[in-house]
Amino acid sequence: MSPTRPCHPIIGRRTMLQAGSVGLLGLGMNHVAALRAADVVSQSHGGGTAKSVIFVFLSGGLTQHDSFDPKPDAPADIRGEFSSIATQTPGVRICEHLPMLAARSQMWSQIRSLTTPYNGHSEGHMAILSGRTPLPPRFNGSKPQSGDWPSIASVAGAAVPPRSNNLPPAVVLPERLVHREGRVIPGQFGGMMGSRRDPWFIEASPYNPKSYGAYPDYEFHFVRGREQNKELKFQSPNLSLPQGLTRSRLANREDLLGVLEGQRRELNELAAAESFDRHRQAVISLLTDPGVQRAFDVHNADPQALDRYGRNSFGWSLLMARQLVEAGVNLVQVNLGNNETWDTHDNNFPLLRDCLLPPTDRGISALLDDLQERGLLDETLIVMCGEMGRTPKVNALNRSPGAKPGRDHWGAVQTVFVAGGGIKGGVVIGASDKQGAYPAFDAQQPENLAATIYHALGIPATAVWKDELDRPHHIYHGEPIRGLT
Secondary structure, eight states: OOOOEEEOSSOOOOEEEEOOSSOGGGOOTTTOOOOEEEEOOOOOOOSOOOSEEEEEEOTTOOOSTTTTSOOTTSOHHHHOSOOEEEOSSTTOEEETTOHHHHTTGGGEEEEEEEOOSOOSHHHHHHHHHHTOSSOOTTOOTTSOOTTSOOOHHHHHHHHSOOSOSSSOSEEEESOOOBOTTSOBOTTSSOGGGOGGGSOEEOOSSOOOTTOEEETTTEEEETTTEEOOOTTOOOOOOOOOOOTTOOTGGGGOHHHHHHHHHHHHHHHTTTSOHHHHHHHHHHHHHHHHOHHHHHHHOOTTSOHHHHHHHOSSHHHHHHHHHHHHHHHTOSEEEEEOSSSSTTOOSSSHHHHIIIIIHHHHHHHHHHHHHHHHHTTOGGGEEEEEEOSOEEOSSOOSSOSSTTOOOOOOEEOSOEEEEEESTTOOSSOEEOEEOTTSSSEEESOBOHHHHHHHHHHHTTOOTTOEEEOTTOOEEESOSSOOOTTOO
């Protein structure tokens, strides 16, 4: 059988390392997903202007009313507790707790009419992260399956030629999306493309079901509110060589083989022994490349940059994303908040005001400024959304003792934030109705959002990938959203 691969009219083959979840030369087991060889396929350019995408995913579902699509003239139970403020774009108002983004509105645009038919988290994750509205056959919301649609990160990572020989084409950070019950949420992986096309998961923020948010500054509990949780840590991946193995010793074949031989057992399930030898030198190159190490190192970044982004998991994640795209990664998915952080059934307004909107406002604003100052904004597309929006009406009944009102699941409409990558600033695509419940016009589906990402990256509209039975699968299932460029 032929390997799963993306295919274009002009096909070339090149082998590169995609690093994985192995204890290789000091690379921690908790940091990465799989060591594998991949066929990277060349392509003719499809007309996009971006080299990279930063896909900011707000798992749990950001409320559209209390962020980018306020309804100041609606009744109080729809309008909510927040006021709206003017932006630098005439006629465009957003939530009062996003002042830094309001001041930069001419750098970004929004789509106020993205819709899915799903009010469930797992279904919404699958639709948005894969760019496919119909659920895959035999879909299981409790666990990922090999028959799932591949994620946008997997498709883009496979279909765009790599810009770095030492970094994987697609990265997800700072953690996989895991529900507080411990189940891994489907939609994040290679699915039908195979696990070899899974993005590279950087577990900088190990799973912890006890707290949420942009720790250590803004961690919280949904009912208790803001609190400190010393168990939550953010760590950059350990890409160092093991103690006693210096670069000079790498020249000694016996020393190197001795270290590698001791770790073969951990690799048996991930790569065959013969392919291990073939890619050994590429692994060493990954680990000893100073540029790669700098791309993952956020804690030792310039202090002023750390202050601009915010010294918390949101800021560190976004800074790492900027460093990775600058180093050559094609797509970085940043999961802002663990364990469906944005699922604000309870305490919606204090949690957004005190714990969620401030670090997002600061971190995204810093990302825009940083990319622009480095001349990278025009070639880096930023997309931010969740798997759903929230109910137009504030819920009247508190779900937990002592909790204040919130908003419930609502897939019918949400707002998508877009910037860079050739996107015009200050544009509003579509609209929700007066209650913020349904698209009023120009409704957009996940297929169109995915197509916008693929087009920006220059993937041709005719591109396909082939499965193990050599059957072609279209990459595009919709059209790029018009009016953004």
